[in-house]
Amino acid sequence: MQRIGVFVCWCGTNIAGTVNIEKVIAAAGEMPGVVYAKDYQYMCSAVGQNLVKNTIKEQKLDRVVIASCSPRMHEATFRKTAKVAGLNPYLVEVANIREHCSWIHKNKEEATKKAIALTRAAVAKVALNTALIAGEIGVESRALVIGGGIAGIQTALDIAEAGYEVDIIEKSPSIGGKMAQIDKTFPTLDCSACILTPKMVDVSTHPNINIYTYSELENVKGYVGNFEVTMNQRARSVNMEKCIGCGICTDKCPSKKAKSEFEEGLRNRSAIYTPFPQAIPNVPVIDREACIKFKTGKCGLCETVCPAGAIEFSQEDTKITKKYGAIVVAIGYDIIALDKFGEYAYTNHQDVITSLEFERLTNAAGPTGGKLVRPSDHKKPKKVVFVQCVGSRDKTERGKTYCSKICCMYTAKHAMLIRDKYPDIETYVFYIDVRTPGKNFDEFHRRAVEEYGVNYIKGMVGKIFPDGEKLQVHGVDALTGDTIKIDADMVVLAAATKAKEDAEDLGRKLSISTDTNNFFTEAHPKLKPVETHCAGIYLAGACQGPKDIPETVAQASGAAAKAIGLLSKDKLVNNPCISEVDEKICSGCLACTKICPYDAITSKVITFNDHGKITKRVVAQVNKALCQGCGGCTVACRPGAIDIKGFTNKQILAEVDALCR
Amino acid sequence: MSVEAKETVMGNKNEFEPLIVAFCCNWCSYAGADLAGTSRLSYPANVKIIRVPCSCRVNANFVLRAFQRGADGVVIAGCHPGDCHYSTGNYYTRRRFSLLTNFLEYVGIEQERFKVDWISAAEGNKFATVMNDVLEKVHRLGPNRKLRDARWKR
Numbered sequence: 161m162q163r164i165g166v167f168v169c170w171c172g173t174n175i176a177g178t179v180n181i182e183k184v185i186a187a188a189g190e191m192p193g194v195v196y197a198k199d200y201q202y203m204c205s206a207v208g209q210n211l212v213k214n215t216i217k218e219q220k221l222d223r224v225v226i227a228s229c230s231p232r233m234h235e236a237t238f239r240k241t242a243k244v245a246g247l248n249p250y251l252v253e254v255a256n257i258r259e260h261c262s263w264i265h266k267n268k269e270e271a272t273k274k275a276i277a278l279t280r281a282a283v284a285k286v287a288l289n290t291a292l293i294a295g296e297i298g299v300e301s302r303a304l305v306i307g308g309g310i311a312g313i314q315t316a317l318d319i320a321e322a323g324y325e326v327d328i329i330e331k332s333p334s335i336g337g338k339m340a341q342i343d344k345t346f347p348t349l350d351c352s353a354c355i356l357t358p359k360m361v362d363v364s365t366h367p368n369i370n371i372y373t374y375s376e377l378e379n380v381k382g383y384v385g386n387f388e389v390t391m392n393q394r395a396r397s398v399n400m401e402k403c404i405g406c407g408i409c410t411d412k413c414p415s416k417k418a419k420s421e422f423e424e425g426l427r428n429r430s431a432i433y434t435p436f437p438q439a440i441p442n443v444p445v446i447d448r449e450a451c452i453k454f455k456t457g458k459c460g461l462c463e464t465v466c467p468a469g470a471i472e473f474s475q476e477d478t479k480i481t482k483k484y485g486a487i488v489v490a491i492g493y494d495i496i497a498l499d500k501f502g503e504y505a506y507t508n509h510q511d512v513i514t515s516l517e518f519e520r521l522t523n524a525a526g527p528t529g530g531k532l533v534r535p536s537d538h539k540k541p542k543k544v545v546f547v548q549c550v551g552s553r554d555k556t557e558r559g560k561t562y563c564s565k566i567c568c569m570y571t572a573k574h575a576m577l578i579r580d581k582y583p584d585i586e587t588y589v590f591y592i593d594v595r596t597p598g599k600n601f602d603e604f605h606r607r608a609v610e611e612y613g614v615n616y617i618k619g620m621v622g623k624i625f626p627d628g629e630k631l632q633v634h635g636v637d638a639l640t641g642d643t644i645k646i647d648a649d650m651v652v653l654a655a656a657t658k659a660k661e662d663a664e665d666l667g668r669k670l671s672i673s674t675d676t677n678n679f680f681t682e683a684h685p686k687l688k689p690v691e692t693h694c695a696g697i698y699l700a701g702a703c704q705g706p707k708d709i710p711e712t713v714a715q716a717s718g719a720a721a722k723a724i725g726l727l728s729k730d731k732l733v734n735n736p737c738i739s740e741v742d743e744k745i746c747s748g749c750l751a752c753t754k755i756c757p758y759d760a761i762t763s764k765v766i767t768f769n770d771h772g773k774i775t776k777r778v779v780a781q782v783n784k785a786l787c788q789g790c791g792g793c794t795v796a797c798r799p800g801a802i803d804i805k806g807f808t809n810k811q812i813l814a815e816v817d818a819l820c821r
Numbered sequence: 822m823s824v825e826a827k828e829t830v831m832g833n834k835n836e837f838e839p840l841i842v843a844f845c846c847n848w849c850s851y852a853g854a855d856l857a858g859t860s861r862l863s864y865p866a867n868v869k870i871i872r873v874p875c876s877c878r879v880n881a882n883f884v885l886r887a888f889q890r891g892a893d894g895v896v897i898a899g900c901h902p903g904d905c906h907y908s909t910g911n912y913y914t915r916r917r918f919s920l921l922t923n924f925l926e927y928v929g930i931e932q933e934r935f936k937v938d939w940i941s942a943a944e945g946n947k948f949a950t951v952m953n954d955v956l957e958k959v960h961r962l963g964p965n966r967k968l969r970d971a972r973w974k975r
Contacts, residue, residue, distance in 0.1 A: 671907075790875040792907070813882075819842055820842070
């Protein structure tokens, strides 16, 4: 006879408040196979775990049911406890009487009845549990970082410093990301390039780091510890080994009409270009859509002038396949398009710009050499108006419901920078709320108002329209109710941040989930902020939600620490709840092989003794390392030969029966 | 169900306590149910959840067995199409159970008693709504008598 122990947790009043624990204990004691039932206030605490441990030994329990919170919360905890007590960890089942019962129902009688039913189902299931032994899989000790912005750079440096190989894959021709475009960083106002570029150099010279720029992820196979990634390195048309980065080609290139992506379209660039002077790698790339040679076949000037003979028009895209143990996703963010915000006249007036464009305008290396001038006539503005929350906290179709988080601080920074450099320029900021939680953030905002005299107006702008050389800005002061009209020279819009366009697609390739706004979802909003639901894949930076630089760097280091923890293991423990074929029953139809998303099922020939006659036949075979345990094959199997350990047909039917009692 | 039987059921509507068995995939819908709990959203205690690794683990057998043993409604919930943790599992669920829905209707089980839906880990609200919705419909239909195993007493 089985010796099942049932442990019921009070979870303080979380469970005990709505469930009559005594009744559950009494009912559990009468369930078939149960020899012991006990309650405790906090079963997950050290005392509670010791109670479970000691009881397993004293009562010689061979199976355990814990009626407590969700198994997603503490199943692993109690499996460990069982293991310490010498019981196979897979002989433990959890009845979820908190999230699925006590927190949902208010009627104590109903909740108690349900808690008993859920416990009965768990007891029925555990009676059929078998001891499972987890297999082991090797770990490829190399990490892949997707995205070469500050998040990717920090992650790669941390992992490389720990002694593991890291590859960075970056879509654009250079690493650096958004931070490279920024002029100064809040709240210290130190120059962004001065703190970023040394890190970029570190990345490029680190012996453990490989950078694949101008490359995109194509597909991902495998699983934690053993990802097989194929990437597509687009043709650069310049030989990376030969190029010395002298820049003669970019000077001589006759095609100079392409908009510079790095300068946010405020300056033109040549067809052969490096995005910015400090680019890493410092090797130009030919934009084949703008290049005269590629369009008409006549030109090739760069090839003639290149002293190193590095130009290669015949280069083609190359596919690279490599194995990785861990993947960190750090693809960053974008800002929304403003074409649907007609009232701000962004699309039809040059002097209405986004904050990112403003960063380039104030940057000493930017299109104006750091001189603040209007993009339309290159005159110095006298009044600059900032509009915050353009598309953020906006419930309509065109905007985003969330707060973009960084805009309050960078707007204060922009206004402060203007007032510092040109005290004669008036600055106005329209805001809904000023949100400045963060170390030294509020002090920074106060300084903008009190020391630099930036005019903050609570309210939204209704309309911006050109009026001669000026821009009329009409808004409302929400505190006084007055209409405010400002004849501005320049307007800066704090456009909402959004997830990258390709985030959803990438999420699908990696089988990690995205939320309604296409930001990647972390495994737990509080306790697992850098993990995803897919083991071995971690998140860093603004691809998980809007973030400023300090937070991004912190999360990047967190993701790196998680990746290092994984890479430092020689072997990983497999999930033992995987499919298993009963060769005696398998008819060899192989319907299961077609369904398996991991190609984990193959066929093999077995010989068997059929009443003295040796016969051969085909049966299905499960690859233990590849099977992830979804159970799709079990349903496809006509004779019922495949079953999934830990969730067998018998176990689930027993649960159904128990609930229907 | 005969006309008389139906009338008695309707007459005793207040006493009818339906049982709904919900199969939830571990990654999305079970987590969605957890979220419903964490957010203290209420749905009736008649809904009992069985955890499966993926909605594609649910065999038609399990659904039939539930009806046989006295369930008045069965729900299968998985990740949204395209979001399956196992990449394609819920596509199989969708196909298998569109067939089963027809079969159940053929043997006389009302369509409203069986539902396949997609509930993500972030949709605690949807979980509660779907469960309330199914329960309300089942309440209106009364107890399920089709397929019921007479030896099985609930």
